Amino acid sequence: MSAQDINCLQNSFQKAINMSGSPGIVSTSPTQSFMNTLPRRLSTSKQSKALKPFSTGDIKILLLENVNTAAIQIFKEQGYQVDFYKSSLPEEDLIEKIKDVHAIGIRSKTKLTANVLQHARNLVVIGCFCIGTNQVDLDYAANMGVAVFNSPFSNSRSVAELVIAEIISLARQLGDRSIELHTGTWNKVSARCWEIRGKTLGIIGYGHIGSQLSVLAEAMGMHVIYYDIVTIMALGTAKQVSTLDELLNKSDFVSLHVPETSETKNMLSFPQFAAMKDGAYVINASRGTVVDIPALVQAMQAGKIAGAALDVYPNEPGKNGANTYNDDLNSWTSQLVSLPNVILTPHIGGSTEEAQSAIGIEVAHSLSKYINEGNSVGSVNFPEVSLRSLDFDQENTVRVLYIHRNVPGVLKTVNNILSSHNIEKQFSDSNGDIAYLIADISQVNQSDIKNIYDELNQTSAKISIRLLY
Numbered sequence: 001m002s003a004q005d006i007n008c009l010q011n012s013f014q015k016a017i018n019m020s021g022s023p024g025i026v027s028t029s030p031t032q033s034f035m036n037t038l039p040r041r042l043s044t045s046k047q048s049k050a051l052k053p054f055s056t057g058d059i060k061i062l063l064l065e066n067v068n069t070a071a072i073q074i075f076k077e078q079g080y081q082v083d084f085y086k087s088s089l090p091e092e093d094l095i096e097k098i099k100d101v102h103a104i105g106i107r108s109k110t111k112l113t114a115n116v117l118q119h120a121r122n123l124v125v126i127g128c129f130c131i132g133t134n135q136v137d138l139d140y141a142a143n144m145g146v147a148v149f150n151s152p153f154s155n156s157r158s159v160a161e162l163v164i165a166e167i168i169s170l171a172r173q174l175g176d177r178s179i180e181l182h183t184g185t186w187n188k189v190s191a192r193c194w195e196i197r198g199k200t201l202g203i204i205g206y207g208h209i210g211s212q213l214s215v216l217a218e219a220m221g222m223h224v225i226y227y228d229i230v231t232i233m234a235l236g237t238a239k240q241v242s243t244l245d246e247l248l249n250k251s252d253f254v255s256l257h258v259p260e261t262s263e264t265k266n267m268l269s270f271p272q273f274a275a276m277k278d279g280a281y282v283i284n285a286s287r288g289t290v291v292d293i294p295a296l297v298q299a300m301q302a303g304k305i306a307g308a309a310l311d312v313y314p315n316e317p318g319k320n321g322a323n324t325y326n327d328d329l330n331s332w333t334s335q336l337v338s339l340p341n342v343i344l345t346p347h348i349g350g351s352t353e354e355a356q357s358a359i360g361i362e363v364a365h366s367l368s369k370y371i372n373e374g375n376s377v378g379s380v381n382f383p384e385v386s387l388r389s390l391d392f393d394q395e396n397t398v399r400v401l402y403i404h405r406n407v408p409g410v411l412k413t414v415n416n417i418l419s420s421h422n423i424e425k426q427f428s429d430s431n432g433d434i435a436y437l438i439a440d441i442s443q444v445n446q447s448d449i450k451n452i453y454d455e456l457n458q459t460s461a462k463i464s465i466r467l468l469y
């Protein structure tokens, strides 16, 4: 028998029970599940034990909006039932579909409002196969005991590569030369066109994207300096500077990679453009509110700034189409588009096939780990809790996943219930009103499992319970 066959057998023999007790959620009958799913284990040397909530074949996942095929593959390998749709669903269809599924994967178009979520009877987890999570009522989901995951950093490399392209394009006025030829004008010039080798790139925000950009820029012979509110170890020979002004004074190219916060609103405005070198360039692929665009327009009209590349805007059209990017959207649009050496892109920094695939893989893994092991690390609405895996040879061990209201005395009550067993390890954390405990308890007889469930189910702070073994 091959190692793969053994793994398949192990997986198919290991089952656990879902005893989700959220209000309005139909629970699997503990006794019935328990009787149907007696785990039989193959004993082998040191191996992590795969914990599976009920038979994996019973797990139903609804995937909408053409979620990347890499994710479908991962879910199918887990044995889950995948219901896949290329588009989003009208609300009434979504309500019908969400009633029975344990997980749902969406992108930005599907709105998981309280009105939709209240119909979900078995839902355990939501995957946003994108960056943002505004489309989900996160608090409502957390109060139902439903964790939400996304993939905030899978497209960092794509953004960094776009910025490199823009640095060269601005330095060589590529946008203008291309538009001229498209309209029949031959304009072979070298004045004010530069190599980027030896020039200084100032990166504002040295996080996932800023640091990737730093490495790529140095590889092309640029000097890199960066400003960040946090002290961050430099990559390569980049240097952190202590003030934004210092960065602005020294940089030939300034690229912004900060989040949208009250501190970063209009981070580059009149005083900051005045502090920059004459003929410097500005690149913003972070958030639209970070650059004061009327101030940028004036700085460019005055010849202070030699070029700009913008990928993000304070207001962006809700959908693709002609005549959507105009003065009705942002009052300064016509002024901006009339300037030379301005590259405008429709928020495509992270939009590559590779990023979509990386998002698919990351979110699918997060969902599988949460379903199979209770690991909530990376969740956006939930306490982040994980426990190391159980060893495969740990017999009679049960993992308790207990989501509850964050009120005094809960852990004492729960530990009293678990006290007749050996608590091998446990971890608990809270996030606002919601708290989450994972505990591995050993020396649990099959007949104890229903009692543990029943007692936990009667605790007043309980939101939902799952027992994995």
Ligand SMILES: NC(=O)c1ccc[n+]([C@@H]2O[C@H](COP(=O)([O-])OP(=O)(O)OC[C@H]3O[C@@H](n4cnc5c(N)ncnc54)[C@H](O)[C@@H]3O)[C@@H](O)[C@H]2O)c1
Binding pocket: 131, 152, 153, 155, 156, 159, 204, 205, 206, 207, 208, 209, 210, 227, 228, 229, 230, 257, 258, 259, 260, 261, 263, 264, 285, 286, 287, 311, 312, 347, 348, 349, 350, 351
């Ligand atoms: N254009 C796109 O398609 C696209 C794609 C992905 C991300 N983004 C955006 O890019 C930005 C950066 O993303 P990331 O993944 O690198 O984020 P990140 O969280 O990894 O890094 C942000 C960095 O900015 C720093 N920072 C925060 N406030 C600051 C301030 N006031 N001054 C200086 N530094 C500050 C943080 O300390 C952190 O190091 C975000 O706004 C994100 O939304 C855009």
